[in-house]
Amino acid sequence: MSNLKYALNPRSIAIVGASDQINKIGGRPLHYLAKFGFQGKVYPINPARPEVQGVKSFAGLDALPEVPDMVCVAVAGDNAERTVIQCAEMGVKVALVMASGFSESDPVNGAAAEQRMIAAGRKTGMRIFGPNMQGLANFGSGAIASFSTMFLEMPPEDGPVAILSQSGAMSVVPYGLLRQRGIGVRHTHATGNDADVSVAELSTEVAKDPNVKLLLLYLEGMPDPHFLAETAAIARERNLPVLALKSGRTAAGAIAAASHTGALATEDRVVDAFFEHHGIYRVKDVEGLVESAELFLKGWKPKGRNLVAISNSGAVCVLSADAASNAGMPMAKLALATREGLGKILPSFATTTNPIDITAALLSNSGLFSDILPVIAKDAAADAFLIGVPVAGQGYDVPRFARDSAAFAAETGKPLVVAAPQPSVAQAFAEQGLATFATESAAIRALDGYLGQNELAARLAASGARSTYRAAESAAQEGVTLNEAESLAIAEKAGIPVAKYRLCQSAAECVEAWRAIGGPVAVKACSRDIPHKSEYGLVKLGVNSEAEISALFETMTTTVAEKKASFDGVIVAAMAKGQREFMIGAHRDPVFGPVVAVGDGGKYIEALGDVRLLIPPFSASDVERALRSLRIAPLLDGVRGDPPLDIAAFGDLAAKVGALMLDAKLKIASIDLNPVMVFARGEGCVIADALVVQQA
Incomplete structure (x- = not known):
């Protein structure tokens, strides 16, 4: 022990x-x-x-x-x-x-x-x-x-x-x-300074x-994430859900x-990536820690997030649909047979499409719930349910509503939440073992958190076991910056598609490379001491004449010498214009180890910051899921006549970068691939530049 x-x-x-x-x-x-x-x-x-x-x-x-x-x-x-x-x-x-x-x-x-x-x-x-x-x-x-x-x-x-917390207050x-x-x-444990x-x-x-x-966690610092990886x-x-408030x-x-x-x-984005990689579901606030708790204890096995909302209030139906939409929970499209069955039971002025408004007729007919719920239970489109009872009490057979709802939940075996602001009404539903909330918004937030954690767990189960935590022992050491040609060579060896290029040591070699590649080319100085060449005029695009190429070689040689930088030659490369520029960057976080960033590329990347972080190893599908959470997501499938992008190829490329970061022999501290030219679906992608820093 x-x-x-x-x-x-x-x-x-x-x-x-x-x-x-x-x-x-x-x-x-x-x-x-x-x-x-x-x-x-x-x-x-x-x-x-x-x-x-x-x-x-x-x-x-x-x-x-x-x-x-x-x-x-x-x-x-x-x-x-x-x-x-x-x-x-x-x-x-x-x-x-x-x-x-x-x-x-x-x-x-x-x-x-x-x-x-x-x-x-x-x-x-x-x-x-x-x-x-x-x-x-x-x-x-x-x-x-x-x-x-x-x-x-x-x-x-x-x-x-x-409940485990560093803070005493946040443990209780x-x-x-x-x-x-x-x-x-x-368990309710508060550990304070976490000194040991x-x-x-x-x-x-x-x-x-x-x-x-x-398991609920409240964290302020994360000095030892390897233990969190072990816990996960x-x-x-x-099959233990872990929720964390960081x-x-x-x-x-x-x-x-x-x-x-x-x-x-x-x-913070590295924390998000670490939690997602290991299957820890991150919540935003204290309510997020506790709202879903009861749902995790029901033993349900959710299949999706298509919602059916049922209420005796049209307003609650509308508000439920709004809240569900904001949470990414589509309203399930009920089958024709379901709608016809409901039409035979509900008054003509009731709504039989989803959300289902049973109207104030519930006051005069307490059997409406018991009549309609079995009809809805047969519909395969529904993954989860919300029952909203904003007003009931005297004159309503609330205990019967609660019993019928509980029987319905037991029959379907699907997640069900109840919204009931009146304490007496809420108590009746709670006594039947139903998860009850004051508002439809709170009920859907809880349902969203519960479904989100289950979806994360299912993804991890489908992708296989996660890697063990890899600390960044050498992250603090000063690295050695490779020149572009050396960086591109590492990428090529890893199977990453690179635009055709040659490293030249003379004007004549540059002209020969231009002729071999054909068409307009990019001409770039190659120096390990000048990683960001465009800032010094050391990149020229669309060059397409022998005279211009020869002159550029001489000019770039002089500029590099004036900067007192090493001169490793001049790169002549094929021009590549993708349908969209993306980026892939990777580094070793001092706490979490290798981290890979994927997202929108180009010169405005720092200003826009439309990227997601991933912890390797990960798959191409993980990359696509990350991209679809970004602001540029609508562009992935093509807009205004543009074809969809080859996101599968980009995801494969990003996964190879993750593998490079995990290769201990290469000792890579960071990789910067920007831009990555992504073509139309089926046409692949290619990198036009690379910057690799190796650990000393």
Whole structure:
């Protein structure tokens, strides 16, 4: 049993700084351990009292009858540091440092003390959580080593959800929202500064708990993504959905995150790419973490996202269609037989197309739900359902509506959400086990999140196992820039289509190359010291005469010499004009390793930034999916008479760049292919320029 596992299931817990006052940091864990049924041994440490909260107290850790598995350090400053070091020397397996004043607020002395504690723990194998942590809580075992007030306000109930967070508040806010919805939570852990054990590392243990059916993560920094990759691999084996809220999406948010726990924000699009590659579904806010939770616990196996909306309000029908459209959920086109069947049941003024407006006739005929739902259940076009009941109550047989809806959900086995703003109406549906929300927008957001995670999991399952995490150990080293000819040679060897070219060392060779290639050519100086040649007039397009080519060779030779740069020759290349210019770029992120960017190319790439990032390895279909999420997506299939683009060829090219980044022998630090000329579908693509930087 590794020491980290004792953080989740300790057999004995000591609390240094134990207090009789349950509203003090040293009093709350002791109170919780008794209140919530911890069956292990509990040792309060308080030299001033013979007992604390009715439990025998000890003067110090050295007075205990055994070495505890876990010690909660609820004393401050130097006392905290001394206690942690003593724990390590005794052989304690896990120390929870609840004290603050370390690296999160004092980057000099506090950080140094923090490192001394970590060093002491590593000598003996003791794992340290915190400092500046709220605590760990396993409601399955009653090991509530936490001082959060939330567990007094919202009594716990063991359940299938686990919440891990660096922030104390963000470990219990989702907990509280889930408990309000009647959802049980097994794990609620807040790790603070993550100086030793991080949220990511702890998640590798929590993901193995067979009782956990949904894992929610709140992250501010990601210093050890290899643990998240490991967690994701475990989760895929168990079909365990993992949802993550990563703060610091904006520049202001990144600064705030760094000041909060000393976390270093990473480039946000790389985080998106990393999560998607490993099957972790990223949400935008706290609501995104909890809104879909109930849906993940239903055991559905969704096939698509075509929605059928049913309501007794025309307005709700329209609003549901709008919300579904914004979420990329098409309204299912009902079969003629379904519409005809509904027409025989509903009043003539009702709507039998989707969304289905059953009108206020529901007030006088409580059987409408039970009559129409079986008809709709037979329609194969529907993948998911929304039932909206904006107004009901007195005069309506709401319990019957709820029972009929629950029977319908059981019959179809398809995702179903309910929108009911009236608490009494919502309660009736919730009591039937239906996921109920206050508005149709909230219901569809939850459904979208649930379907989105399932779609991500299905894509990963279809594409096979993900690669293991590859750190960028050499990312910080200064690289060696190759000249264009050397860069193009690497691309050619990898099977990347390159426009025909020759590297020439004289004007005569340039003329010979022009004649061999035929037609107008591009003439470019080749120098490893001048990677961006056009800025210095070292690129000339459409050259088509012997005199001009000879003159350009002399001019470019002189210009390069004036720049005191190396001169590697002049490239004469065939002109290539694609239907659209794209780009492919790759580099080694210092945290996440190889990353590949694909998207719109040309000279405005920095200004427009219409790109997506991918973590290799990936497939051509992954590239196409990325491109279809960009602003240029409508152009891919051709507009205004233009033919569709050969996106399959571009995707294959991008996948080869990903493979280059994974080739350890090549030691490539970065690749820049811009522009990539993409032709009409079936005609391929070609690169006209390349810039490769190799690790030193």
